[in-house]
Amino acid sequence: MLAEIRQFFADRSVLEVETPLLSHSIGTDPHLEFFTTEYLSPGMVCMPEACQEQARQSLFLQTSPEFAMKRLLAAGSGSIYQIGKAFRNGESGRFHNPEFTMLEWYRVGFTLPQLMDEIAELIGGLFSGQSLQETQRVSYQDVFASFTGLDALVFSSQDYCAYARESGLSEAVDICGHDHALWLDFLFSHKVQPHLGENALCMVYGYPACQSSLARINEHNRMTTDRVELFINGIELGNGYYELVDAKEQGGRFDKELAIRQQQKLPASVKDLRLIAALESGLPDCSGVAIGLDRLLMLLSGSASIDDVLSFSIHRA
Amino acid sequence: MAIYSTNEFKAGLKVMLDNDPCAIIENEFVKPGKGQAFNRVKIRNLKTGRVMERTFKSGESLEGADVVDVEMQYLYNDGQFRHFMVPDTFEQYQCDEKIVGDAGKWLKDQDSCTVTLWNDAPLAISPANFVELTIVETDPGVRGDTSGGGGKPATLDTGAVVRVPLFVQQGEMIKVDTRTGEYVSRVKE
Numbered sequence: 001m002l003a004e005i006r007q008f009f010a011d012r013s014v015l016e017v018e019t020p021l022l023s024h025s026i027g028t029d030p031h032l033e034f035f036t037t038e039y040l041s042p043g044m045v046c047m048p049e050a051c052q053e054q055a056r057q058s059l060f061l062q063t064s065p066e067f068a069m070k071r072l073l074a075a076g077s078g079s080i081y082q083i084g085k086a087f088r089n090g091e092s093g094r095f096h097n098p099e100f101t102m103l104e105w106y107r108v109g110f111t112l113p114q115l116m117d118e119i120a121e122l123i124g125g126l127f128s129g130q131s132l133q134e135t136q137r138v139s140y141q142d143v144f145a146s147f148t149g150l151d152a153l154v155f156s157s158q159d160y161c162a163y164a165r166e167s168g169l170s171e172a173v174d175i176c177g178h179d180h181a182l183w184l185d186f187l188f189s190h191k192v193q194p195h196l197g198e199n200a201l202c203m204v205y206g207y208p209a210c211q212s213s214l215a216r217i218n219e220h221n222r223m224t225t226d227r228v229e230l231f232i233n234g235i236e237l238g239n240g241y242y243e244l245v246d247a248k249e250q251g252g253r254f255d256k257e258l259a260i261r262q263q264q265k266l267p268a269s270v271k272d273l274r275l276i277a278a279l280e281s282g283l284p285d286c287s288g289v290a291i292g293l294d295r296l297l298m299l300l301s302g303s304a305s306i307d308d309v310l311s312f313s314i315h316r317a
Numbered sequence: 318m319a320i321y322s323t324n325e326f327k328a329g330l331k332v333m334l335d336n337d338p339c340a341i342i343e344n345e346f347v348k349p350g351k352g353q354a355f356n357r358v359k360i361r362n363l364k365t366g367r368v369m370e371r372t373f374k375s376g377e378s379l380e381g382a383d384v385v386d387v388e389m390q391y392l393y394n395d396g397q398f399r400h401f402m403v404p405d406t407f408e409q410y411q412c413d414e415k416i417v418g419d420a421g422k423w424l425k426d427q428d429s430c431t432v433t434l435w436n437d438a439p440l441a442i443s444p445a446n447f448v449e450l451t452i453v454e455t456d457p458g459v460r461g462d463t464s465g466g467g468g469k470p471a472t473l474d475t476g477a478v479v480r481v482p483l484f485v486q487q488g489e490m491i492k493v494d495t496r497t498g499e500y501v502s503r504v505k506e
Binding site: 029031090092094096168169171172181182186188189193211213229236238239292 | 350370372373
């Protein structure tokens with residue numbers, strides 16, 4: 001699988017890069033927990049414990065290579081891809097391991113639909129022996145409405161609550177309250193996602209603006225964002241954006257997420273000022289996507305658990 | 318009682334949910350790449366036996382339920398209550414037919430069984446997987462009929478009715494699987 005992926009990008013003249021796993025800053029997304037490590041500069045290692053205390057520097061294991069790769073893009077790298085490890089704390093289950101392998105790539109000058117074409121080509125090639133059905137492309141609003149009958153873009157507490165009660169998910173009312181994004185997470189992962197991409201790649205685009213993350217707001221419909229998610233057999237495989245290049249807006253979104261982290265008493269994260277600086281100096285218009293390769297391998301090999309495709313899962317690492 | 322958070326949920330854990338003691342059967346971690354993490358939990362209500370699915374926001378917690386399984390000896394039925402005893406301590410418990418439920422038809426005096434206690438009161442009774450009971454009534458078998466098919470109903474000394482092969486006679490002792498209610502074999506005295 002890895003060889004095929006590398007060939008795919010070599011054929012398209014996309015440069016393979018490597019970026020640091022250890023970094024001074026980290027993403028601010030309140031839903032992504034990170035690992036913190038402590039760095040001692042040379043000479044500090046043999047000093048007594050007490051002196052080390054002040055010299056210690058926190059470094060973070062990256063939850064994705066996104067920020068570093070964007071800095072390369074801003075520096076004029078052109079289209080790039082990376083196959084590397086990513087780390088997310090507190091994630092372990094049938095589809096999660098805290099350390100996993102990610103394929104992330106950026107295409108300079110690509111719009112999101114163009115990137116979606118390329119994703120379909122890559123996945124189609126990898127699954128060529130397994131007769132995958134034709135790729136489906138649906139908007140978030142359409143697919144949400146078809147499974148729940150609800151409008152994903154306009155939050156109606158009354159409708160959402162009524163739907164949750166009808167479909168045996170009454171606990172959602174307490175969990176989600178008036179938090180639109182939380183309602184969408186809940187209903188999408190319970191009622192929509194399991195049905196997506198039955199033996200086919202399903203790409204869901206046009207996420208509601210409240211779930212934009214690092215994607216651009218759509219210029220025709222301000223209520224949606226140029227973000228795409230990939231699913232096969234109900235398993236989330238990846239996430240792509242028409243990348244936000246506005247440094248000011250990016251800084252604003254970071255601050256907003258930092259505030260939420262503080263409010264929820266989550267570990268403080270360190271805003272990546274170097275990324276903001278890179279955006280200020282100018283990130284070229286580009287689209288990028290990240291795909292979890294362990295899950296892809298699960299699908300390719302028909303495995304029921306991520307443990308089956310890892311050499312040693314976290315419990316045995 | 319201890320408090321358990323979603324990351325401690327695992328099969329077999331006993332927790333309180335909606336004021337009833339429940340046992341967790343399965344716990345699946347559900348998390349969108351960019352979004353809130355949930356735990357979808359399959360859980361059995363130990364009072365009603367009903368299995369349901371419930372979703373929790375990851376990090377939520379539930380109070381543990383003081384539920385323990387104790388091996389006890391079944392003593393007797395006084396018409397209103399069934400009486401059980403812990404063999405080591407001679408401590409006795411009584412429970413009514415509602416709690417005993419289906420297990421009642423497999424309980425023979427002196428046999429041991431598992432009593433589930435919630436806050437030290439019986440919550441459920443499970444008989445041993447295999448019990449040996451005597452047939453008190455069944456039709457005489459037809460001589461020479463050794464084909465395995467068919468079988469006939471037999472009433473046992475506890476009142477349970479099971480299908481037995483034709484060659485098994487009244488007064489014989491048989492072994493029964495209580496989980497399926499099926500005849501296993503004859504027991505030689």
